[in-house]
Amino acid sequence: MSVRxxxxxxxxRALVRLASLGLLLLxxxxxxxxxxxxxxxxxxxxxxxxxxxxxxxxxxxxxVAVTLARVAAAFFLAMSIGLAIGLFMGRRPAADRWLDPWLxxxxxxxxxxTIVLCxxxxxxxxxxxxxxxxxxxxxxxxxxxxEGARAFDPALSDMxxxxxxxxxxxxxxxxxxxxxxxxxxxxxxxxxxIWKIVLVVEFLGRSNGVGFQIHLxxxxxxxxxxxxxxxxxxxxxLAVEAFILQPWETAANRWRRx
Amino acid sequence: xxxxGKPLAARVISVRLERKGxxxxxxxxxxxxxxxxxxxxxxxxxxxxxxTTLLRIIAGLDKDFEGSVERPERLAMVFQEPTLLNWRSxxxxxxxxxxxxxxxxxxxLEAVGLGNKSGLFPDQLSLGQRRRLALARALAVRPDFLIMxxxxxSLDPDRVLAMINLTRTLLAQQPxxxxxxxxxREEADRLADRILVLSGQPASLA
Numbered sequence: 228m229s230v231r232x233x234x235x236x237x238x239x240r241a242l243v244r245l246a247s248l249g250l251l252l253l254x255x256x257x258x259x260x261x262x263x264x265x266x267x268x269x270x271x272x273x274x275x276x277x278x279x280x281x282x283x284x285x286x287x288x289x290x291v292a293v294t295l296a297r298v299a300a301a302f303f304l305a306m307s308i309g310l311a312i313g314l315f316m317g318r319r320p321a322a323d324r325w326l327d328p329w330l331x332x333x334x335x336x337x338x339x340x341t342i343v344l345c346x347x348x349x350x351x352x353x354x355x356x357x358x359x360x361x362x363x364x365x366x367x368x369x370x371x372x373x374e375g376a377r378a379f380d381p382a383l384s385d386m387x388x389x390x391x392x393x394x395x396x397x398x399x400x401x402x403x404x405x406x407x408x409x410x411x412x413x414x415x416x417x418x419x420x421i422w423k424i425v426l427v428v429e430f431l432g433r434s435n436g437v438g439f440q441i442h443l444x445x446x447x448x449x450x451x452x453x454x455x456x457x458x459x460x461x462x463x464x465l466a467v468e469a470f471i472l473q474p475w476e477t478a479a480n481r482w483r484r485x
Numbered sequence: 486x487x488x489x490g491k492p493l494a495a496r497v498i499s500v501r502l503e504r505k506g507x508x509x510x511x512x513x514x515x516x517x518x519x520x521x522x523x524x525x526x527x528x529x530x531x532x533x534x535x536x537t538t539l540l541r542i543i544a545g546l547d548k549d550f551e552g553s554v555e556r557p558e559r560l561a562m563v564f565q566e567p568t569l570l571n572w573r574s575x576x577x578x579x580x581x582x583x584x585x586x587x588x589x590x591x592x593x594l595e596a597v598g599l600g601n602k603s604g605l606f607p608d609q610l611s612l613g614q615r616r617r618l619a620l621a622r623a624l625a626v627r628p629d630f631l632i633m634x635x636x637x638x639s640l641d642p643d644r645v646l647a648m649i650n651l652t653r654t655l656l657a658q659q660p661x662x663x664x665x666x667x668x669x670r671e672e673a674d675r676l677a678d679r680i681l682v683l684s685g686q687p688a689s690l691a
Contacts, residue, residue: 382568385546389562390582390626400581404572482572482606 269451277455286440287456291463294429294436297353298422298464301360305417308361309368310410314402316369317376333366338424342431351432360424367420368413375409407479415472422464495521497662498630500543502552504687505535512538513550514689518664518681520630525656525663527677529670535688536666537565540634543664561628563636567615569607575618576603583625593625594618596655613644617651624655631656633665637672649675 252271259270269277281287316323316330342359349355383405387397403410429438437460444452498520505513512535520526530536541547543554544562570578579590594600597617599610607615616636623631636652637645653676656663667673673680681690 382564382566383570385541385544386562386564386568386582388546389544389560389632390622391560392582396581400570400573404570407572482608 265451267450269454274451274454274458277451278459281452281455281459287459290435290437290440290456291460294422294425294438294460295463297357297360297425297429297436298418300357301364301421301425302414302417304357304361305364305368305421306410306414309365309413310372310406312365313369313372314376314406317373317379323373330366330369333362334370336363338363338427342424342428346432353433356425356428356433359428360421363424364417364421368417371409371413371416372406375406379405404479411472411476411479415468415476418464418467418472422460426460497522497557498543498664499555500552502539502542502550502554504552505538505542505547505550506687511687513542514685514687516552516683516688516690518543518690520662520664522629522662523660524679525665525677527673527680528664528666528683529673529680530668530683530688532668534683536668536683537634539683539688540632540664540666544632557629559626559629561623561626561631563616563619563623563631563633565635565638567607567612567619569615569618569622571607574604574606575599575610578607578618579622579625582622585625590625593621596624597621597651613640613648616640616648620648620652620655624659624661627659628661631661631663633663635667636665637667637669645672646675652676 256270256272259265259268259273262268265273278287312326316326338359341362345355345359345362349358379402383401387401392401425436426438426441429436430442433439437456440456441453444450444456496519498518500516500518502513502516502518504511504515516539518526528536528539538547542550543556544560545554545556570581573581575594576587576590579585579593580587583590583593585593591600591603594603597620599614599617599621602610602614607618610618620636623633633652637648640648649672665673665676683690
C-alpha cells in the first residue's frame with residue numbers, strides 16, 4: 228500500500244468543491260429569477276428563509292429527527308443482516324450457489340413493491356416501514372460483503388487456526404478488519420439509498436417524518452415547503468456522511484497509509 | 486529413523502503418514518517422524534517436493550490424508566510469509582494472537598530486538614523485522630511444538646545468519662520441539678539437531 232497516486236492538496240480540493248456548489252446555487256438562483264414565481268420555483272435564499280422559519284417555529288426538527296431515527300434503525304438492521312448473509316455466502320460456495328438466485332430476485336425487487344407489500348401484510352406500522360427499507364438494502368450489503376469475504380487472505384485463516392484464536396477474537400481482529408473496506412463502502416452507499424427509501428415509506432404510510440411532510444405539502448401544491456424539507460434533510464445526511472461515515476472509513480484504513 | 490526406542494513421554498509429536506495426494510497425483514508417500522521435547526529437526530528438500538504439504542498436515546491445517554498425526558495442544562507456527570495482522574500494531578499482534586498482557590508482549594518484542602517498534606504497524610517494518618515479529622509471536626504462546634516454514638526466506642545472507650542465531654538463542658530458552666523446513670542445507674546445519682531429507686516422487690524421508 229505504499230504506492231499512492233498524487234492528489235492535489237486538501238485545501239485546493241475543498242475550494243473547488245465549494246466553488247462548484249456555489250455555481251450550482253447561482254444556476255438555481257438564475258433559474259428562479261427567470262421563472263419569477265416563488266410558488267413554482269423559489270430561489271435558494273427564499274428556501275433558506277423557509278428552513279430557518281420551520282426550524283424556529285415549525286416542526287422541521289421534529290420530523291427530521293423522526294426520519295433520522297428510521298434511517299438509523301433500517302441501516303443497522305440492513306447492515307447486520309447483510310453482513311451475516313454476505314459472510315456466509317462468501318465463505319460457503321455451496322450456500323452461495325443456492326442463495327445466489329434469491330439474491331438476484333431480491334436485488335431486482337422494486338423498492339415500491341416491497342414497501343406496498345410490507346404495508347399490506349404487516350399494516351401501516353413502524354415495523355413494516357423499517358422492514359421494508361431494510362429488505363431493499365440487505366441484498367446490496369450482501370453482495371458487497373460477499374466480495375469482501377471471497378477476498379479473505381487464506382494465510383491469515385491458517386494463522387488463526389494454528390494459533391487457536393477463539394471465534395470472537397478471530398471475528399474482531401482477523402475477519403472484520405479485512406472486511407472493513409467493504410463494510411465502509413456498503414455503509415456509504417447504504418445510507419445514500421436508505422434515506423431516499425425512508426422518505427418514500429413515510430410518504431406512503433407514516434404520519435410523521437420528512438417524507439410525510441413532503442406528502443402534505445405535495446397535496447397543498449406547496450413547492451417552497453417541499454424544497455425546504457427536502458433540502459434540510461439532504462444537508463443533514465451530507466453532514467452524517469462527512470462527520471460520521473468518512474472519519475470512520477479513514478480510521479478503519481489508517482493502517483494502510485501508515 | 487532411529488526414534489523407535491525413545492520413551493513415549495519425550496515425544497511431543499508423532500507423525501505416521503501413509504500417503505497424501507491431490508486427486509490422482511500422489512505427492513507424499515509414507516512418512517514417519519517423531520520429535521522430542523527440546524529437539525530441533527530440519528526438514529530439507531528442493532522446492533516443490535511437498536515440504537509445505539507435509540507441514541500443513543502436521544500443523545493440522547490439511548486433514549485430507551491417510552495416516553495419523555499426534556500433536557500437542559499448544560502449537561505455534563512461523564509461516565513462509567510473516568502473516569501478521571497488518572491493521573494492528575506490533576505489540577497488539579502479539580497480545581491478540583498469543584493472548585498476552587501488554588507487558589508480556591513488550592517483553593516478547595524486546596527478546597527479538599523490536600522493543601522500540603511496539604507501536605508500529607507491520608507495513609512500517611522491514612521484512613527482517615516482520616520475520617522477527619512473527620518469530621516473537623510464535624514463541625510468545627509458549628508452544629510445545631513449533632513449526633517454521635522457510636522462516637529465513639528472502640533475507641540478505643548476513644541477516645539470515647543473525648536471524649538463525651537469534652532463533653537458536655530463543656529456542657534454547659524454551660523446552661519446545663521444533664520442526665523447521667528449508668531448502669538451504671547450511672540453514673539446517675546451523676540450527677537443527679537432526680536433519681531429514683524429503684525426496685522422491687511421491688516424496689518420502691531419506
